[in-house]
């Protein structure tokens with residue numbers, strides 16, 4: 001579960017970032033649209049109205065103030081006010097804010113005075129209107145400036161997120177390629193080693209299928225001991241390869257049907273070390289070399305090659321020792337007939353905590369075979 005989560009993390013992160021980018025882009029577009037469609041014409045209309053007001057004020061204060069209603073300045077002011085009023089009714093809700101309504105109310109009074117030719121009223125109205133208009137124009141310019149700053153910040157944010165997304169995608173691709181490379185290499189290594197095992201077992205017909213069976217028994221024990229998946233994988237590889245060192249044992253000893261002399265047995269006993277040495281160049285098998293080296297150690301310390309005892313023997317070696325012995329006992333050899341499963345189980349139990357590790361023997365005895373049937377009918 002954890003490793004699956006790890007595998008999908010870059011994909012999930014990319015999806016989350018991608019969604020964030022889409023949301024941000026949509027937000028920027030709509031914000032930018034609102035800013036363009038409101039602030040730009042509003043500020044323009046304010047400026048127009050201000051110009052019209054200045055123009056009108058000059059006339060209302062000058063010598064031709066009696067003609068204020070018929071002056072071009074009056075048309076300038078009225079035109080600007082009409083444009084602002086029209087925009088306010090259709091623009092953004094914020095356009096109907098209190099201060100804007102205030103401008104329209106003040107400007108409306110100026111317009112009324114203008115229509116009546118009341119130049120004093122025009123002048124008084126403009127004196128009130130113009131500072132409000134100036135303040136409001138400045139306020140809008142500030143808001144536009146802030147909006148533009150926010151748009152810039154959002155755009156930079158989106159840019160950074162996009163870069164992050166690209167980096168994440170790159171890292172995920174590299175990682176996937178690495179994993180694929182490792183898997184291919186491991187498959188090639190396994191195929192090469194399986195060929196070696198097949199070659200070994202072809203030399204020694206009585207042991208045909210032995211390594212595969214030892215691997216199966218070992219995994220059944222591993223499940224009983226609740227070993228995790230990576231450990232089971234290592235165990236399986238080590239069990240398949242445990243006797244690979246027999247390739248270095250001469251035919252006259254390996255294939256001898258009679259009992260081996262002490263000298264011959266000494267040579268035979270070197271196969272765990274030869275096997276570990278043979279595989280020492282395969283980087284991916286580094287952690288199973290000790291397992292192979294110690295698969296003939298005994299719980300009581302009387303095994304080989306190092307005479308390790310008890311828990312100082314690697315757990316996986318202890319598991320393979322039980323699986324290996326059970327398969328040897330239940331297979332026919334030139335010098336003896338095969339024991340049946342119950343007899344082999346009794347033997348394992350009898351030498352529990354002497355030849356083999358007690359816990360491992362117990363896990364094996366209580367394991368089930370390939371068909372799910374109990375391994376042994378264990379009479380006490």
Ligand SMILES: [Fe+2]
Nearest residue numbers: 242243295296
């Ligand atoms: Fe062996």
